[in-house]
Amino acid sequence: MAEDDAVLRKTIALGLKGRGFAVAQAETGDDALDRFSSEEFDAVLLDAIMPRVDGFEVCRRLRRHDRGQGIPILIITGLDDSAAVKQAYDAGATDFIPKPLRLGILRERLRGLIEASLLEERLRNKRLQFDAIFKSIPSAIIFCRLDQSILLVNPAFSRHFGYRDAEVNNRKAGMLYDDDRVFREHEVAWQQEIEPGRTATYQVNYRRADGSVFIGETTVILVTDETGGVIGWLRIIEDITQRLERERAIAERTAELQAVTEHAPEMVARLDCRGRFLLVNRVLADFFRRQIAEFEGRTGRELQLDAPWDALWEDACRLVREHGSRQIKEVALGEEDRVQTFQALFAPERHEDGEVSTVIAFVRDVSAQKQVERIRIQTDRLDTLGVLAGGVAHDFNNIIGALISSLALIRESIKDQPASAYLDDCRAALDQARYLSRQLMTFSQGGEEPVTDAVDLQRLLKETCQFTVRNRAVKVQHFCDEELWPVEADSGQLVQVISNLLINAEQAMASGGKIETRLGNVALDAQNSLTLPSGRYVKMEIADNGPGVPQEIVDRVFDPYFTTKREGSGLGLATTYAIMKRHGGLISVRSAVGEGATFVCYVPAAQKVQEVPPESRPAEPPAAAGNSEANLVRADAPCVLLMEDQPIIRRGLARLLAPAGYKVIPTASGEEAIKAYEEAERQGTSIDLVILDMAVVEGMGGLEVIQYLRQRRAKLPAIVTSGLWDDPVMREPERFGFNAALCKPYNKAEILEIIGRLQAKNAIASDS
Numbered sequence: 001m002a003e004d005d006a007v008l009r010k011t012i013a014l015g016l017k018g019r020g021f022a023v024a025q026a027e028t029g030d031d032a033l034d035r036f037s038s039e040e041f042d043a044v045l046l047d048a049i050m051p052r053v054d055g056f057e058v059c060r061r062l063r064r065h066d067r068g069q070g071i072p073i074l075i076i077t078g079l080d081d082s083a084a085v086k087q088a089y090d091a092g093a094t095d096f097i098p099k100p101l102r103l104g105i106l107r108e109r110l111r112g113l114i115e116a117s118l119l120e121e122r123l124r125n126k127r128l129q130f131d132a133i134f135k136s137i138p139s140a141i142i143f144c145r146l147d148q149s150i151l152l153v154n155p156a157f158s159r160h161f162g163y164r165d166a167e168v169n170n171r172k173a174g175m176l177y178d179d180d181r182v183f184r185e186h187e188v189a190w191q192q193e194i195e196p197g198r199t200a201t202y203q204v205n206y207r208r209a210d211g212s213v214f215i216g217e218t219t220v221i222l223v224t225d226e227t228g229g230v231i232g233w234l235r236i237i238e239d240i241t242q243r244l245e246r247e248r249a250i251a252e253r254t255a256e257l258q259a260v261t262e263h264a265p266e267m268v269a270r271l272d273c274r275g276r277f278l279l280v281n282r283v284l285a286d287f288f289r290r291q292i293a294e295f296e297g298r299t300g301r302e303l304q305l306d307a308p309w310d311a312l313w314e315d316a317c318r319l320v321r322e323h324g325s326r327q328i329k330e331v332a333l334g335e336e337d338r339v340q341t342f343q344a345l346f347a348p349e350r351h352e353d354g355e356v357s358t359v360i361a362f363v364r365d366v367s368a369q370k371q372v373e374r375i376r377i378q379t380d381r382l383d384t385l386g387v388l389a390g391g392v393a394h395d396f397n398n399i400i401g402a403l404i405s406s407l408a409l410i411r412e413s414i415k416d417q418p419a420s421a422y423l424d425d426c427r428a429a430l431d432q433a434r435y436l437s438r439q440l441m442t443f444s445q446g447g448e449e450p451v452t453d454a455v456d457l458q459r460l461l462k463e464t465c466q467f468t469v470r471n472r473a474v475k476v477q478h479f480c481d482e483e484l485w486p487v488e489a490d491s492g493q494l495v496q497v498i499s500n501l502l503i504n505a506e507q508a509m510a511s512g513g514k515i516e517t518r519l520g521n522v523a524l525d526a527q528n529s530l531t532l533p534s535g536r537y538v539k540m541e542i543a544d545n546g547p548g549v550p551q552e553i554v555d556r557v558f559d560p561y562f563t564t565k566r567e568g569s570g571l572g573l574a575t576t577y578a579i580m581k582r583h584g585g586l587i588s589v590r591s592a593v594g595e596g597a598t599f600v601c602y603v604p605a606a607q608k609v610q611e612v613p614p615e616s617r618p619a620e621p622p623a624a625a626g627n628s629e630a631n632l633v634r635a636d637a638p639c640v641l642l643m644e645d646q647p648i649i650r651r652g653l654a655r656l657l658a659p660a661g662y663k664v665i666p667t668a669s670g671e672e673a674i675k676a677y678e679e680a681e682r683q684g685t686s687i688d689l690v691i692l693d694m695a696v697v698e699g700m701g702g703l704e705v706i707q708y709l710r711q712r713r714a715k716l717p718a719i720v721t722s723g724l725w726d727d728p729v730m731r732e733p734e735r736f737g738f739n740a741a742l743c744k745p746y747n748k749a750e751i752l753e754i755i756g757r758l759q760a761k762n763a764i765a766s767d768s
Contacts, residue, residue, distance in 0.1 A: 001025055001045040002032035002058060003076070008101075012045070015103035021110070029053030033061060041071065042114050045106075046093075048077035048084065056091040063092035070121060072113035076101065140216075140237040143223070146230065148173045148187060160216075160239055162209035173235070178205040178213050190233070196224045206237070214241045246352070253349075254279065267363035270349075273321045273356055275299045275314030284363070316346040317359045324348060324356060330366075341367045368529030398646050398723060401745035405652025408748045450490035450583055454606040457487045457494070457538055458519055464498045465517070473512030474505075480519040485605040487538050493579045494603070497587075500572040501542045501599050508546030508597065516543045522602065532586055536605035543598035549591035557589055638688035639663045639680070643673040643705060644721070645696035649744075653691070656748045662689075662755075670700025674708055687716065689755065691742075694722035694729055703729065706737040717758050721746070 001016075001023055003009035013023040024039060026032035029050050036044070044062060046055035055075050062068035075088045078099040088096045094113055097106060134141065140160040143152040150168045158164060161176060168175070174183035182204065194200050202218045216237040223234050254270070267284035271277055277295035285292045288305060295303065300313045308331055319327045331342040344363045348356040407426055458480050465476050487494075505515050518541040526534040549557060558577040580587040584604050591597040640662050644650040647668070654664040665680070665687075667673040673692070680687055690709065692702030702720050709716055720733050723744040733741040740754050 002027075002029055002050065002055065003045075003047045004028060004050045005047070012101065012103070012106070016107060016110070019107050021107070029055065029058040032058055036062060036065065036068065040067075042117070043072045043074065043110055044068075045110070046073065046075050048075050048088070048096075056087055059088070059091040059093050070117060070124070072110075072117045074110060074113060137236075138238075140235075140239075142173060142176075142235040142237070144173050144233045144235070146232055148233065151232065160208075160214075160237065161206070167209075173233075176206050178207045190220060190222075194220060194222045196222045196228070196230055198222065203240070204237075214239050215244060216240065242352075265364075267361075269295075269313075269361045269363075271313055271317055271359045271361060273317055273359065275317040277313070278358065312344065313361070316344065316361070320346050320348050320359050321356050340365065341370050398649060398744060401646075401649045401652075401723075404745050404747050405649060405656055409652065409655050450493055450579075452488045452490055452583075454486040455489045455491050455494065457489075457540065457603065458484055460491060460494060461498055461517055461519065461540070464495050465502060465515075468499050468502045469506055469515065471506050471510075471512070474509055474515060475513075476515045476517070478517050478519075481521055483521075484519055485521050485536060485538055487603040488606045489583055489603055493583070497576045497579050497601065498542070500576045504572065504599075505542060505544035505546065505597070508544055513545050517541065518543075521605070524602075530586055530602065532602060533584070537585070537602040538605055540601040540603060541598055542601075543596060545596040548593045548595050549589065549597050550593055551591075554589060554591050558587070637661045637663050639665065639685060641665050641667070641673060641677060641680075641687045641690040643667045643670060643690070643692045643696075643702065645669060645693060645698075653751070656751065660748075660752060669696055669698065670702070670705040673705050674700075677709065677712070681712075687713075689717045689719070689758070691719045691721060692738075694720050694727065695724065703736060710737050719754060719758075 001009065001012060003012065003025075004027055006027070009025055009027070013025055016023050024035055024041070026035055029046075030053055032044075032046070033053075044059075046058055048055040050058075055077075059073050059075065062071070062073060072094045073092065075091075075093045075096040076099060077084055077088065077096055085096060094117075095109065097109060134154050137154060138156055140157040141154040142150055142157060144150055149170050149172055151170075153165055153168060157168075161168075174180055177183040186202070186204075190200070198221075200220050202220070204216050204218045205213055206216045207213050217240045219236040221234040221236075222230060223232050225231050262281055264281060264283065267287055268281045269277055269284055270279040276297055276299050278297075280292055280295045282292065285295065288303075288309070290303070300310045304310065312329060312331065316327050316329055326345060326347040329344045329346070331344065333340045333342070342363055343366045344361060347360045347362075349358045349360060351357045458478075462478060465478075469476055502515065509515075518539075520539050522537045522539045524530065524532055524534055524537060528534070558573050577587055580601060580603075586602045588600050589597060590600065640657060642650065642653060642664050644653065644666070645668050650666050650668065654666050657664050665676050667676050670692075673690070677687055677690075690706075692705050694702040696702075702722075706718055706720075709718070718738045719740045719742055720729060720736075720738040721742045721744055722730055724730060729736045729738070730741045730743060733739065739758055742751060742754055
């Protein structure tokens, strides 16, 4: 309150304070302006006539102040003319009150002005809030009168339709429709169907200012005032053109996916980002023994699928959502050799903004693929070991050969002496070493090239069982398909395979048990899981009920030198594997601890069914060669040209042949051998026989030498020697220019026996 009359000022202040008002007093206009700037007030009471700055000027200055624009200002004046009243209102006063004052009237007038000001402030704030909301709504808003003429639009309207406010104000809303006929139908329908306060939603094709058309989802509201009177129509329009296109694309993709999944051999599902099933195919539903409808909108946990399937879907979808890339999971079911492996691929589907929308899952059984991979790894490992074993066997043969030759010479020099018994033991040990070397070579190259014929596998299996299984506590049962196909195989090598498997089974059941053999015809297609060529095979299973093979070592049983027995070389199954591979077949094992072991062989069936040779005993390993050489020594002395790069073997062979009546010219390389032959020709010495090492470390080998010698003398008798007894030269020496082949390590009897055969054929001259 600003009043220059001190008595009146105090009187008014006391009158107002007694009725709940707090009053700040100012004597002049300047004082009032200063206090208003620093304090908060709900109303201002000004005396019109004051010295220096009157009440009218104070009012004008207050209205220019930020906080003075809406505050109630009441001017007290003793002037009663209309000019003073007009001057008060022109200055910005809310009202005026004349002197002399009546305190009751003043109090009520102030209270009313303050309440009105507060109400107006609240209304102003609500209006500002409404304007902010109205302007920020992304959907287009149109308010029309009852006759459908446009009264008000929001800013989003211009973004949707491309019109300015002035271009549509007071025009019918039908101008926005793509089809005026639809607008007229809506006018009639809305008046009949929409009640005040209720809403209705339609899809309408609208036309923009540039002529383009979009689909708008339109919510219509019949608006009423506070008395319930209808005042107009409110339209809220959202452009759903892109949404409908996405929905249509999703529907098309869903239809395509549904068509694909119904014919897919794999399990297929579409899930949302939280792992809820949106679509599954029949394969997936049948796998879980559910109906397709049970999956919709539910997670694996909600469906109570067995572990680990229950959590798989949600976890994988979460990873796809977080990383934005496909995820691959493997699920292994079962135990030990009965494991079934599934591979699940989860791939993201994306919105146009790049966000993951849904996840497509493909689940397939990869158990066969895993089996192929295991077989490939095992084959690669055994092939690598085979190369190593072949190299070791070759070098080992050279060493054994030298020892055998030297031992034979020592044995002859101390005949009838007590030490000869010890030499015989050494010879027996070397024979075992030679057998071991042959096993190594068999493993490395699968044995000699099979000489195949049509073989009755059922007969061969039964006969091999008769002379192999000696333990009476072990019972053997045979099972066989009717009309079993003959197999294309080397019967001798097949006996070795069967014998190895039967001996292993018998030894696994020392206290007794049962062996079961099964034979059956199998036709494999090109997609078989065994990595075998397509065609006809005979499947042979030899199973025992022994202790079985632990899972951690079952993949190693075909490795050379791997054995769980106290006695044994560890080459039996490795050799068996190599022989089956050389035959174009396969051998594998199934086993679990406590459930015995089953060896499964696939042997190629004979391509042409022919009469199987009559029943005969299976081939048995030949007996060891004897030591008698009385019938092999010649009376004359043919000249032998020997080429051997190993000094011990070269000296040993020369010493073995000399007592038998042969003259030996030893050489260490192919070049030396040719030089020695040419020198013998110059001296008139006839070379009656050449013994050539096939492979030497340096220089010309036996093949190059024999080719040269055949040009000089076409019918010169020639023997090729090598530790690589499976080499084509050793299997078919005649094709490469030799008369015979001698495998290292050999003994005196074997070399003399071959020379004797050539002599019997008159290949070697009877006199030197």
